[in-house]
Amino acid sequence: MAKTTLKYEGDINLGIALMMLSALLFALAGTAVKFAAAxxxxxxxxxxxxxxxxxxxxxxxxxxxxxxxxxxxxxxxxxxxxxxxxxxxxxxxxxxxx
CATH class of the missing domain: 1.10.287 (Helix Hairpins)
Structure with a gap:
């Protein structure tokens, strides 16, 4: 079984950045829906x-x-x-x- 390793630590930082970006977009979309509904x-x-x-x-x-x-x-x-x-x-x- 092959062991998967990261080529460099930038992979982790990129993953965290993408996760934070998706959470931000989700929160912004939720806020837009709230303002439209109330x-x-x-x-x-x-x-x-x-x-x-x-x-x-x-x-x-x-x-x-x-x-x-x-x-x-x-x-x-x-x-x-x-x-x-x-x-x-x-x-x-x-x-x-x-």
Whole structure:
């Protein structure tokens, strides 16, 4: 059985670069679909959840630690997104500004 070896380390770097490029294109396509399907203010508000999801995946998959400040940040981001996405709050705030 023949052993496959890399000719040089550039093969690994090229593979990583292509994987990162495909992930970027996938994320951009997903963002375009979200903006087409929902109001921009809601999409922008909930787009911060991607940082939260990345932290949770890092914890579950790679065993990274979540410190108290990270957990507080997750709670604040999710709470802020929930509060700002409520229609009633937007209407009440608009009435106050009149």
């Amino acid at each position: 109001p921009a203010d809601k999409v922008n508000t909930w787009s911060y959840a991607s940082v939260v999801i990345a932290a949770i995946i890092g914890y579950l998959v790679w065993g990274e630690s979540l410190e108290a400040s990270a957990i507080l940040g997750i709670v604040l981001v999710m709470l802020g997104a929930h509060i700002t996405s409520k229609e009633k709050i937007h209407r009440n705030f608009a009435e106050i500004l009149k």
